[in-house]
Amino acid sequence: MDYDFKMSMNEKRQKVEDLFDFEGSKVGRGTYGHVYKAKAKDPNDEKEYALKEIEGTGISMSACREIALLRELNHANVITLRRVFLSHSDRKVWLLIDYSEHDLWHIIKFHRNAKAHKRQVNVQKSMVKSLLYQILNGIHYLHANWVLHRDLKPANILVMGDGPERGTVKIADMGFARLFHSPLKALADLDPVVVTFWYRAPELLLGARHYTKAIDIWAIGCIFAELLTSEPIFHCRQEDIKTSTPYNHDQLDRIFTVMGFPSEKDWPDIVRMPEYQTLLKDFRRNNYTASSLAKYMDRHKVKNDSKAFILLQKLLTIDPTKRITSEDALNDEYFKEEPTPTKDVFHGMTIPYPKREFITDDDNDNKSNKNSQTAKTSTGGQTSNPNKRARVMAPGQSTQDFQKRYYQHPQHAQHNMQQHKQQHNKQMSQQQQQQGQMMGHSGSSATLHYTSNNQQPRY
Numbered sequence: 323m324d325y326d327f328k329m330s331m332n333e334k335r336q337k338v339e340d341l342f343d344f345e346g347s348k349v350g351r352g353t354y355g356h357v358y359k360a361k362a363k364d365p366n367d368e369k370e371y372a373l374k375e376i377e378g379t380g381i382s383m384s385a386c387r388e389i390a391l392l393r394e395l396n397h398a399n400v401i402t403l404r405r406v407f408l409s410h411s412d413r414k415v416w417l418l419i420d421y422s423e424h425d426l427w428h429i430i431k432f433h434r435n436a437k438a439h440k441r442q443v444n445v446q447k448s449m450v451k452s453l454l455y456q457i458l459n460g461i462h463y464l465h466a467n468w469v470l471h472r473d474l475k476p477a478n479i480l481v482m483g484d485g486p487e488r489g490t491v492k493i494a495d496m497g498f499a500r501l502f503h504s505p506l507k508a509l510a511d512l513d514p515v516v517v518t519f520w521y522r523a524p525e526l527l528l529g530a531r532h533y534t535k536a537i538d539i540w541a542i543g544c545i546f547a548e549l550l551t552s553e554p555i556f557h558c559r560q561e562d563i564k565t566s567t568p569y570n571h572d573q574l575d576r577i578f579t580v581m582g583f584p585s586e587k588d589w590p591d592i593v594r595m596p597e598y599q600t601l602l603k604d605f606r607r608n609n610y611t612a613s614s615l616a617k618y619m620d621r622h623k624v625k626n627d628s629k630a631f632i633l634l635q636k637l638l639t640i641d642p643t644k645r646i647t648s649e650d651a652l653n654d655e656y657f658k659e660e661p662t663p664t665k666d667v668f669h670g671m672t673i674p675y676p677k678r679e680f681i682t683d684d685d686n687d688n689k690s691n692k693n694s695q696t697a698k699t700s701t702g703g704q705t706s707n708p709n710k711r712a713r714v715m716a717p718g719q720s721t722q723d724f725q726k727r728y729y730q731h732p733q734h735a736q737h738n739m740q741q742h743k744q745q746h747n748k749q750m751s752q753q754q755q756q757q758g759q760m761m762g763h764s765g766s767s768a769t770l771h772y773t774s775n776n777q778q779p780r781y
Contacts, residue, residue, distance in 0.1 A: 335408070335410075336407070337407070337409065338373065338407040338409070338416045338418075340363075341362065341363055341364075342360040342361065342362055342363060342371065342373065342418075343360065343361045343362075343363060344358035344359065344360040344361070344373050346680065347359040347360065347680055348680060348681050348682070349372070349678045349679075349680060349681065350678075350681075351681075354375075354376045354377065354382055354384070354385060355374065355375035355376045355377040355414070356375045356377075357372055357373070357374050357375070358372065358373040358375070359371075359372060359373075359421055359678070359680070360372065360373045360418070360421070370421040370485070371404065371418055371419065371420070371421050372418075372419050372420065372421040372422070373416050373417070373418055373419075374416065374417040374419060375414060375415075375416055376414065376415040376416070376417070377412075377413075377414050381415050384497035384498070385415065385417075385497065387496065387497060387498075387499060387500070388417075388495075388496040388497045388499070389403065389406060389417065391469060391496050391499050392417075392419075392496055395463075395464070395467070395469070395496075397460060397463040397464075398459075398460075398490060399456050399457070399459050399460030399463065399490070399491050399492060399493060400460050400463060400464065400492065400493050401419055401420055401480065401492045401493065401494040401496075402419060402420050402492075403417060403418070403419055404418040404419060404420070405417075405418040406418070419494075420480075420482070420487075420492060422480035422481060422482050422483065422492055422494075423481075423482065423483025423484070423677050423678060424480070424481040424482075424483055424673075424675050424677075424678075425476065425477055425478075425479060425480045425481060426453070426476035426477070426479040426481065426545065426548075426549070427475075427476040427477040428675060428676075429476075429481065429675055430476055430548055430549065430552055432674070432675050432676075433552045434552040434553065437552050443674060446661070446668075446669065446670050446671050447661050448661035448662065448663060448664055448667075448669065449667050449668070449671075450546075450549045450550060450630075451630075451656070451657065451661065451662075451663050452489070452663040452664045452665075452666075452667040452669070453479075453481070453491060453549060453667050454542070454545075454546050454549065454663075455652065455657055455663035456490070456491035456663075456667065457474075457479060457491055457493065457542055457545065458542065458648050458651050458652050459652065460491065460492075460493040461474075461493065461538055461539075461542065461648045462648035462649055462652060464493070464499070464538075465535045465538070465647075465648055468501050468502055468503035469499055469500070469501060469502070470499060470500050470501075470502050470535055470537070470538060471493065471496065471498070471499050471538050471541075472498040472499060472500060472537065472538070473495060473497070473498040473499075473518065474493070474521060474538055474541035474542060474545065475518050475520070475521045475541065475544075475545070476545060476548065477495075478493065478494050478495040479491060479492075479493060479494070479545065480492040480493075480494050481667060483673060483677065484673065488666050488668065489664075489665070489666030489667040489668040489669065490665070490666070490667075491667065502534070502535070519558050519570065519573050520544065520554050520555075520556050520557060520558060520573075521540070521541040521544045521545070521556075522537075522540075522541075522568075522570075522573065523536065523537040523540035523541070523642065524540075524574070524577055524584070524640055525537070525595065525642050526568050527568055527569060527570055527573055527574050527577075527597075528568075528569065528574075528592070528595035528596065528597045528598065528601060529567075529568050529569055529595060529596035529597040530568075530595060530596070531596065533642070534642060535647075535648070536642035536643075536645040537642070538648075539637055539645050539646060539647070539648065539651070540637070540638065540642075540645065542637055542648075542651075543634060543637030543638040544556060544638070546633075546634055546637060547619070547634060547638070550619070550622065550624055550630065550634070551619075551622040551624070553622070555580060555618070556573065556576045556577050556580065557576065558570075558572050558573045558576045559572065568597075569597045569600060571604055574601070574604075574605070575605070578605065578609075578610045578613065579610065579613055580613060580615060580618045581613065581614065581615050581638070581640060582610050582611070582613040582614050582615075583605065583607045583609075583610040583611075583613075584640045584641075585607075588640055588641060589640050589641040590641070591641070591643070592641075615634070615635060615638060616631070619631055619634070629654075629655050629656040629659055630656055632654075632655075632656070633646075633651065633654045633655075633656040636650075636651070636654070637651065
């Protein structure tokens with residue numbers, strides 16, 4: 323690109339700090355940067371926004387996917403991407419999105435603390451029903467447009483506070499979302515591990531290479547149970563463990579402890595799961611004969627004949643092919659009985675939940691480490707490892723895969739990146755020279771070289 327043209331474009335480009343006030347208004351810390359509460363400097367714009375900062379030496383593939391999808395999506399129950407700002411000087415990307423005062427993680431935590439201290443918190447009966455209905459409505463829109471969210475959990479379900487959209491649910495964090503219409507490869511080949519442990523469907527834990535929108539429905543069932551009981555239904559002590567394999571013994575044990583061990587009658591395709599033999603080796607069916615969802619929910623005072631339990635059972639069906647769809651769930655009898663769902667989940671009540679607090683750089687890391695789910699830019703509950711080193715691209719590995727692995731770790735210096743490229747080019751040249759000698763050619767043509775020190779993934 324012509325240097326003068328580049329400089330002139332940089333001067334014309336609007337900067338986020340010129341349009342919005344957000345200094346000292348940090349409300350969260352995510353894997354790729356900070357989240358700020360922002361106010362437009364334009365006096366005619368009284369709306370509150372959230373600025374999601376993506377920092378580092380290159381934009382992540384997760385952020386690219388999120389930006390690309392959010393620019394195409396438009397629904398009342400899906401977060402809206404208002405604008406993208408590029409800052410070339412400090413190599414940052416800013417996403418301007420709707421600001422929400424609450425999320426389900428904080429709401430459930432509020433009720434769990436009240437329950438632990440035996441405090442009475444009066445909440446309208448329709449609130450849980452309205453929350454669930456709007457979540458299903460947003461997911462139905464995504465599924466109807468061939469999008470899997472793949473990371474549904476309470477921290478990613480935002481709820482608007484007082485204002486024009488009071489009590490509206492917004493599904494957020496689309497970093498793991500994928501189009502699933504006619505994929506070129508099995509989704510498990512693209513992303514072996516998806517969905518935070520507590521909300522991960524059993525077919526994912528058993529290594530399914532091909533999975534469907536039923537994985538989002540299972541996660542919604544987990545959220546529904548948590549709303550009813552104020553406790554995560556499939557709590558596992560290893561919720562933040564880093565792993566490259568989907569199979570996890572402790573999480574499966576927790577599911578079986580609540581649901582019972584699945585039989586081939588309940589789930590015929592379980593015998594075809596890649597980890598089925600491992601399952602038989604690690605578990606004994608007799609250990610879970612006394613377990614069932616009905617018994618678990620009864621202990622939390624949710625009756626087995628209630629319409630809430632019947633819908634929950636459909637959402638948490640162990641066989642993904644029999645699991646209810648979002649469309650059928652929206653038409654379930656649970657939503658037809660009184661009280662019916664409302665557009666404002668806080669309808670008829672004063673919002674009892676505290677507003678988000680601003681955090682400083684000093685206490686930010688402590689909060690994010692202790693409560694990783696509170697981050698609005700999370701990637702499946704797993705944080706990046708600052709000590710992980712970039713690898714040289716192996717022969718046969720695609721350039722895109724190399725860039726994806728490298729740019730997930732922005733702490734690497736630019737000269738290290740150049741060293742990796744030189745090593746790669748040297749390896750490829752040597753290989754092609756050897757091949758050329760065998761085939762009677764020089765082997766010097768078609769060698770892949772990196773020609774730019776600032777090469778970045780594009781979106």
